[in-house]
Amino acid sequence: MRITWSSTSPFVRKVIVFAVETGLDARIERMPIKTSPTTPSSELSKYNPLTKLPALQTDEGTWLYDSPVICEYLDTLHAGPPMVPREGAERFEVLRLQALSDGLVEAGLLCRYESLRPPAHAWHVWTESQLGKVQRALDSLEIEARDGRHFSLARLHLGQIAVACALGWLDFRGVAGNFRENRPNLAKWYMQFSARPSMTSTVPHDE
Numbered sequence: 001m002r003i004t005w006s007s008t009s010p011f012v013r014k015v016i017v018f019a020v021e022t023g024l025d026a027r028i029e030r031m032p033i034k035t036s037p038t039t040p041s042s043e044l045s046k047y048n049p050l051t052k053l054p055a056l057q058t059d060e061g062t063w064l065y066d067s068p069v070i071c072e073y074l075d076t077l078h079a080g081p082p083m084v085p086r087e088g089a090e091r092f093e094v095l096r097l098q099a100l101s102d103g104l105v106e107a108g109l110l111c112r113y114e115s116l117r118p119p120a121h122a123w124h125v126w127t128e129s130q131l132g133k134v135q136r137a138l139d140s141l142e143i144e145a146r147d148g149r150h151f152s153l154a155r156l157h158l159g160q161i162a163v164a165c166a167l168g169w170l171d172f173r174g175v176a177g178n179f180r181e182n183r184p185n186l187a188k189w190y191m192q193f194s195a196r197p198s199m200t201s202t203v204p205h206d207e
């Protein structure tokens, strides 16, 4: 398999952390790609018409995107306990947690892209609205971390990986300040989760 890769993408990181945790990492070749909304990679457009990272090529040659689809695919390839429960309420809780974390990053990315605009074109109302989404998502994650049901490190799943990669990205880009402030349960959980080898080996860095 091959994956279009960038160290800075939290969605790529989610897939790689997933692959490390399920023992699939060695089967996935990394293809470094640079892309942005204003300078889309022409190579990436051959694999994903949306020109977004990540895309994954299966051993059969099919290109898959986006990160939730890729993770569900990888979940069919390993022999361990499923990272996305196959059925029942727990399946939808895991997928919801992933959607919340991915949505948090997507709102954060929109803030970041906005900050890259020429100042004359900056739209502060837009940025404030997106930051509101990020803060509300973080507050919701704090409540879930305090509740603990979906945050047990003894039962790893895709939702937790998505949360950790989202928080790692906020730290890396400095979006929305320090997410730990007034969120002690989330902070403690993240400190423990980010010590996992899958996380320490995928820390983002500027390329």
Ligand SMILES: N[C@@H](CCC(=O)N[C@@H](CS)C(=O)NCC(=O)O)C(=O)O
Binding pocket: 008, 009, 010, 011, 035, 036, 037, 038, 040, 050, 051, 052, 053, 054, 066, 067, 068, 102
């Ligand atoms: N929903 C997509 C989001 C992917 C995404 O937004 N990737 C960013 C990098 S973090 C990207 O490639 N952005 C380039 C663009 O929007 O043109 C997924 O989960 O894979």
